[in-house]
Amino acid sequence: MLVLPRLADPGDRARTVRVALAVCAGLDALVVVGAAVFGPQLAALIGGAQYAGADLPMWRFALVGSLLALVQILLFSRIAHGDRRSAALIWLAVVAEVALVAGGLRWGVGSVVAAAVIATGLLALAGLRSRRGALSAGTTRIVSGPTRAAGRFAGMSFDEVRRDWTLLGERDPLWAVYVAPGTRGGRWDVEEFLALGRSDVAATRSWLAELGRPTSWTRALDFGCGAGRLSQALAEHADSVVGVDVSAPMLATARSLDRSGGRCDFVLNEAPDLRRFADGEFDLVYTALVLQHLPADVVEGYLAEFVRVLAPGGTAVLHCSTSPLWTVKGMIWRFAPARLIGLGQRLFLRYPAPMRMTAMPQRRVVDLIRAAGGSVEAIQSVDDRSTHWRLSTYVITRP
Ligand SMILES: C[S@@+](CC[C@H](N)C(=O)[O-])C[C@H]1O[C@@H](n2cnc3c(N)ncnc32)[C@H](O)[C@@H]1O
Secondary structure, three states, X not given: OOXXXXXXXXXXXXXXHHHHHHHHHHHHHHHHHHHHHOHHHHHHHHHOHHHOOOOOOHHHHHHHHHHHHHHHHHXXXXXXXXXXXXXXXXXXXXXXXXXXXXXXXXXXXXXXXXXXXXHHHHHHHHHHHHHOOOOOOOOOOOOOOOOOOOHHHOOOOHHHHHHXXXXXXXXXXXXXXXXXXXOOOOOOOHHHHHHHHHHHHHHHHHHHHHOOOOOOEEEEEEEOOOOOHHHHHHHOOEEEEEEEEOOHHHHHHHHXXXXXXXXXXXXXXXOOOOOOOOOOOEEEEEEOOOHHHOOHHHHHHHHHHHHHHEEEEEEEEEEEEEEEOOOHHHHHHHHOOHHHHHHHHHHOOOOOOOOOOOOOOHHHHHHHHHHOOOEEEEEEEEEEOOOOEEEEEEEEEOO
């Protein structure tokens, strides 16, 4: 009763589960020890006079019940987490346990209880494993474990990324912004490209409306605006939009495609921070398909900056890559050195410059946002089969 409402809070869920498990395990230990010491007396107290003197394995009964209590907390946390796979797995194990216990009725009481202890213990272990490192949120599904960002891309520097995106912007800006089949070599239809931006912004606005957040703004920041695909769509709902990018050729394309009637301003920012903007300058900060390409330490710096430039009561919508999927290509992202992947992209896929990807665990993002004074309202995750990455979008507010 106390724990359930807290499990619905994305920011608090991980801590709630930890505390609930610790409290429950402590109480469980008392019950099991009590049952071991006062077994016969308890049997008589609970069952009445006919159980007086009965030789029942009370501590093992207590152990099954205790383990089930832990399983229940884990199960609720997985359900609140929207993780249907783990929840289904746990239910399956419950069915198996019931079958085991029912089938074992021909056995002695001791064997039935032992079977139940083993099954429930395995269940608790499975639940703990699937929960390990999990932080859940809103409509989020699965969260990767580590609290630190993947260090494998630590060798990639801010300058390298800037150079790469400058080259990508020079060679094939629209394709580099949105890699889709048949669009390479300047073959993106500009209208379709911009329409895609409008539909992305429309989907975000519906989500924000569901969350009770504003859907139109005074001054919006589109961080990593590229060719202005999203800036222009945002300008339909904002008085002004500042599109910021590290790549001058991308910005030149954005300006040439701009149909916002002067509401978009495209600005070059070659710094790993946003110091050119004042505290609280924007009531919307939006970034999509950008942070995933940056080194982890740079992402961390920008996250704090997004909160700083957000006005009190404002909203930030931040898109980040969480972890590679467990697919063959996902394994390559997971285990191959970044430089090798970059080389493969250039040699085999003929990319003008590599497009790197960085894993940013959700828990790390949430911790950083909180440390910067922001609040995480909701997270949505998708397993993107085209990139082989789990991608997450965060709605942040500044109280
Ligand atoms: C894949 S594109 C996405 C563009 C745009 N957000 C969209 O979805 O249409 C990534 C963009 O991020 C820009 N970028 C990369 N690092 C950046 C940084 N440190 N600061 C600003 N922009 C950056 C790139 O130049 C590129 O234009």
